[in-house]
Amino acid sequence: MPAMLRNLAQRLGMMAHSFDGGIHPAQHKISAALASEPCPLSPIHILPMKMHIGAPCTSLVAVGDYVLRGQKIAKSEGYVSVPVHAPTSGRVVRIEEYAIPHPSGMGIPSIFIESDGDDAADDSIEPISDWRGMDPALLRERARMCGLAGLGGAVFPTFIKLVQDSRFPIETVVLNGIECEPWLTNDHRLMVEYADEILTGLAIIMHMVKTDSAIIAIEDNKPDAAKAIQLALDARDDLDDVRVVVLPTRYPQGSEKQLIYSLTGREVPAGKLPMHVGVLCQNVGTTRALYQAVVLGQPLTERMVSVSGDAMPRPANLRVRIGTPMRYVFARQGLEDFDGVRILHGGPMMGELLRHPDVPVVKSTNGMLAMREASFMSAHTQEQACIRCGHCSEACPAGLVPNLLADQCRSDQFDKAESYNLFDCIECGACSYVCPSNIPLVHYFRYGKGQIAQQRREKGFAEASRVRSEARDMRIEQEKQARAARRSSVRKTHPPKVEAESAPASEPAESSKMEQESKD
Amino acid sequence: MLVMLSSPHAHGGDSIRTMMLTVILALMPAAAVSVYLFGWLAVLLIVVCMLACLATEAICLKLMGKSLTTLLDNSAALTGLLLALTLPALTPWWMAVVGSVFAIVLGKQVYGGLGYNIFNPALSARVILLISFPLQMTTWLAPMSLAVPPVNLYDLSTCLTLFFAGPDALQLGLDAISMASPLGHVKTEWTLGVPVAEALSGYQYSYLDAFLGKEAGSIGETSVLALLLGGIFLMARHSITWHIPFSYLATVALLAALFSSISPDQFAPPMFHLFAGGLMLCAFFMATDPVSSPVTPIGQIVFGVGCGILTWSIRSFGGYPEGAMFSVLLMNCAVPLIDHYFRPRVYGHESGRE
Numbered sequence: 020m021p022a023m024l025r026n027l028a029q030r031l032g033m034m035a036h037s038f039d040g041g042i043h044p045a046q047h048k049i050s051a052a053l054a055s056e057p058c059p060l061s062p063i064h065i066l067p068m069k070m071h072i073g074a075p076c077t078s079l080v081a082v083g084d085y086v087l088r089g090q091k092i093a094k095s096e097g098y099v100s101v102p103v104h105a106p107t108s109g110r111v112v113r114i115e116e117y118a119i120p121h122p123s124g125m126g127i128p129s130i131f132i133e134s135d136g137d138d139a140a141d142d143s144i145e146p147i148s149d150w151r152g153m154d155p156a157l158l159r160e161r162a163r164m165c166g167l168a169g170l171g172g173a174v175f176p177t178f179i180k181l182v183q184d185s186r187f188p189i190e191t192v193v194l195n196g197i198e199c200e201p202w203l204t205n206d207h208r209l210m211v212e213y214a215d216e217i218l219t220g221l222a223i224i225m226h227m228v229k230t231d232s233a234i235i236a237i238e239d240n241k242p243d244a245a246k247a248i249q250l251a252l253d254a255r256d257d258l259d260d261v262r263v264v265v266l267p268t269r270y271p272q273g274s275e276k277q278l279i280y281s282l283t284g285r286e287v288p289a290g291k292l293p294m295h296v297g298v299l300c301q302n303v304g305t306t307r308a309l310y311q312a313v314v315l316g317q318p319l320t321e322r323m324v325s326v327s328g329d330a331m332p333r334p335a336n337l338r339v340r341i342g343t344p345m346r347y348v349f350a351r352q353g354l355e356d357f358d359g360v361r362i363l364h365g366g367p368m369m370g371e372l373l374r375h376p377d378v379p380v381v382k383s384t385n386g387m388l389a390m391r392e393a394s395f396m397s398a399h400t401q402e403q404a405c406i407r408c409g410h411c412s413e414a415c416p417a418g419l420v421p422n423l424l425a426d427q428c429r430s431d432q433f434d435k436a437e438s439y440n441l442f443d444c445i446e447c448g449a450c451s452y453v454c455p456s457n458i459p460l461v462h463y464f465r466y467g468k469g470q471i472a473q474q475r476r477e478k479g480f481a482e483a484s485r486v487r488s489e490a491r492d493m494r495i496e497q498e499k500q501a502r503a504a505r506r507s508s509v510r511k512t513h514p515p516k517v518e519a520e521s522a523p524a525s526e527p528a529e530s531s532k533m534e535q536e537s538k539d
Numbered sequence: 540m541l542v543m544l545s546s547p548h549a550h551g552g553d554s555i556r557t558m559m560l561t562v563i564l565a566l567m568p569a570a571a572v573s574v575y576l577f578g579w580l581a582v583l584l585i586v587v588c589m590l591a592c593l594a595t596e597a598i599c600l601k602l603m604g605k606s607l608t609t610l611l612d613n614s615a616a617l618t619g620l621l622l623a624l625t626l627p628a629l630t631p632w633w634m635a636v637v638g639s640v641f642a643i644v645l646g647k648q649v650y651g652g653l654g655y656n657i658f659n660p661a662l663s664a665r666v667i668l669l670i671s672f673p674l675q676m677t678t679w680l681a682p683m684s685l686a687v688p689p690v691n692l693y694d695l696s697t698c699l700t701l702f703f704a705g706p707d708a709l710q711l712g713l714d715a716i717s718m719a720s721p722l723g724h725v726k727t728e729w730t731l732g733v734p735v736a737e738a739l740s741g742y743q744y745s746y747l748d749a750f751l752g753k754e755a756g757s758i759g760e761t762s763v764l765a766l767l768l769g770g771i772f773l774m775a776r777h778s779i780t781w782h783i784p785f786s787y788l789a790t791v792a793l794l795a796a797l798f799s800s801i802s803p804d805q806f807a808p809p810m811f812h813l814f815a816g817g818l819m820l821c822a823f824f825m826a827t828d829p830v831s832s833p834v835t836p837i838g839q840i841v842f843g844v845g846c847g848i849l850t851w852s853i854r855s856f857g858g859y860p861e862g863a864m865f866s867v868l869l870m871n872c873a874v875p876l877i878d879h880y881f882r883p884r885v886y887g888h889e890s891g892r893e
Contacts, residue, residue: 039883039886042551044549044551122543201549276886277886280886286886286887287887288887288888289885289887289888290887291887361548363548367546367548367549368547368548368549369547370548371546372543372544372545372546372548374543390548395548397550398547398549398550399548399550400550403555403609403612403653404652404653404654405654406558406653406654406829406830407830407832407834408829409829409833409835409839412834412835412836412883413780413836416886417885417886418883418884418885418886418888419883419885420834420882422834439882440885443885443886443887443888448546448547451547451550452547452550452551453551454550454553455554455557455558456554456555457550457554459544459545461545461547462544462545
């Protein structure tokens with residue numbers, strides 16, 4: 020088809036591009052039609068000091084302190100970080116290490132809040148009704164101080180993306196309502212039930228990055244969500260250049276890079292960001308949270324969670340306070356005996372297997388799946404030899420050759436794996452899903468990436484110590500020369516003292532600082 | 540102790556076993572035609588080859604101390620079936636067994652078993668047999684449907700005698716029951732200076748018969764129709780993609796069309812090439828063997844084109860009348876190189892390679 024015609028068809032929303040590869044896993048969206056309900060307040064809430072990608076927070080409260088809902092209880096350290104807020108009112112009873120939803124079962128310092136049942140809110144954050152008249156920088160600060168992080172699962176601090184960079188102006192905002200993971204329906208319910216709030220959030224984002232154009236992307240397995248958004252869109256008198264695009268269901272369409280290609284035909288170059296092709300991508304949940312932060316002045320203390328799975332007595336979409344123990348949520352839905360049950364944090368394609376339900380709901384918790392042992396293990400049968408059928412390569416949305424990459428990772432040929440673009444793998448799991456030999460390809464890729472990162476760190480240490488030792492040699496040499504110069508100038512009895520001293524003096528100071536840094 | 544596992548925690552349900560079974564099913568039309576043409580001889584060959592392959596596989600696994608469960612992956616059975624279909628009907632039982640042992644031991648297990656072999660096991664065994672027993676491997680029994688064969692192949696006892704004791708036991712001269720294959724005939728005639736068209740009319744060659752399979756040849760390779768049906772089934776079931784068969788057949792057809800239009804006396808026309816010998820079987824079932832073919836679509840096209848050039852060249856200029864088997868094996872050697880140089884373009888990169 021001529022490029023012009025295709026372009027026109029796309030402009031009219033008649034035709035979309037389509038990303039490479041992909042799979043059609045069984046949907047299992049059994050909770051799709053269940054209206055969301057609030058999860059009752061748990062007696063205890065556990066807030067890990069790090070629920071986002073980036074630097075951990077430090078606690079602002081002490082044991083015994085009384086906190087209100089929405090009160091900041093931990094401050095961010097570093098740029099890529101967002102603070103933590105109390106999900107309800109109550110007393111801080113403990114601050115200690117506790118397990119987070121991670122396959123390793125590792126723990127990080129966490130604040131325990133015993134709720135007093137009042138759920139009294141801290142209203143120190145002012146609602147902003149006239150956000151249209153506000154400086155985007157202030158709104159950005161609002162997103163940061165309200166603890167917003169990508170609720171699609173990546174939990175990257177939202178404010179960092181909400182910036183208008185004059186070198187890379189945003190032409191289009193992409194609102195991601197794809198939700199391509201099987202079982203999960205939390206974004207689906209948000210779109211059905213909170214369409215207008217999502218649209219206001221979108222309007223705020225568009226104001227912040229100074230664009231009038233946006234695309235709301237929804238897969239065709241959620242016609243009710245697309246309809247709800249379209250109705251809400253039609254009812255508004257702003258957002259004229261915003262259109263709803265319904266894409267054919269295919270995993271991993273919700274992956275940012277694949278979605279951008281499907282919608283715009285633009286590829287985000289390797290190592291670059293969506294903004295480099297003029298696109299900003301936000302998840303619908305995050306967008307609603309931005310609405311709540313700006314218009315209602317509410318920090319992120321609650322999120323929509325799909326509670327589902329084939330071992331789940333009562334699947335549901337729950338609005339859960341962040342920090343609520345998962346065991347409490349499961350118990351509310353009728354699951355108390357975890358014998359023969361496997362728990363997944365997130366969907367089955369990219370979610371994490373948990374060791375036990377004694378972890379809190381965190382900002383990235385889009386789903387909590389309880390799977391029967393037998394059905395879970397059927398996806399993890401004995402690995403067999405690769406028969407090179409190439410199905411993995413066909414399924415790969417990144418254009419990689421997974422079976423060759425896995426071979427290289429398995430045999431520790433990391434240089435080769437890197438040259439075969441290992442780091443372009445998005446770990447979507449499509450390759451493992453189609454593999455007739457049940458090879459855990461993604462597992463090998465994670466191993467390879469980890470090993471390469473480790474090697475780089477070690478190389479970095481070696482490089483730093485080489486720089487350090489060279490600096491030391493240079494310093495000694497300069498001191499020697501300086502001494503020699505002083506001796507000769509003393510002998511000549513007209514010492515240019517100030518100059519001679521100051522030049523070498525600055526060198527040792529600098530190199531000792533460098534030493535200090537590399538020790539850290 | 541809880542075993543921790545890495546995502547994804549969902550699987551599409553494909554397995555080696557079902558993939559191999561799909562190929563076996565896809566070969567059923569060709570097997571049925573072979574039984575129609577060569578009666579009980581075809582049945583005996585297929586059964587003996589499959590059993591011999593399974594037995595050899597079992598012994599190999601046992602000797603290497605591996606689990607016998609991989610016997611159930613259907614790959615050894617498929618190798619046996621493929622090998623049988625490439626054999627002439629008059630292949631004696633022991634030669635079929637030797638071929639099967641070759642296929643499993645030298646074609647597959649010495650490399651480390653399924654997935655590690657460089658060459659297609661059935662094809663490599665077929666070529667070993669051709670080189671070791673050139674006379675038997677190029678003596679073609681006239682099929683039941685052609686003229687009036689001197690023996691009744693639908694009679695089990697006759698076939699058992701032929702299979703286990705050989706034609707001598709029935710006091711049959713080889714000349715009485717055998718005939719040349721179209722490819723062999725054209726080649727022999729050309730060496731005597733007879734142009735292609737004349738050679739074909741002397742052979743009473745019919746495109747329709749060749750398409751349906753009523754011609755001399757290995758038991759499973761004669762029917763273009765049956766093999767096409769199987770190939771389409773494989774593509775519909777997503778077991779193979781169009782890349783290898785299409786590029787392979789198209790290359791042969793293009794070369795044949797080009798050269799037969801330049802020198803029609805020396806070079807056979809494209810349709811003759813497409814319908815002749817083991818080309819269809821190789822294009823849909825041998826060259827597409829996943830283990831010994833490239834992984835990526837571009838690589839598969841390169842592979843198919845290479846097979847096509849070699850097949851046509853060997854048929855036209857080589858010492859053997861048929862070159863399909865050799866060309867697939869030769870291209871098998873090139874697979875690691877093809878995989879390295881013809882990778883798909885990675886998302887966000889200019890090309891697949893950095």
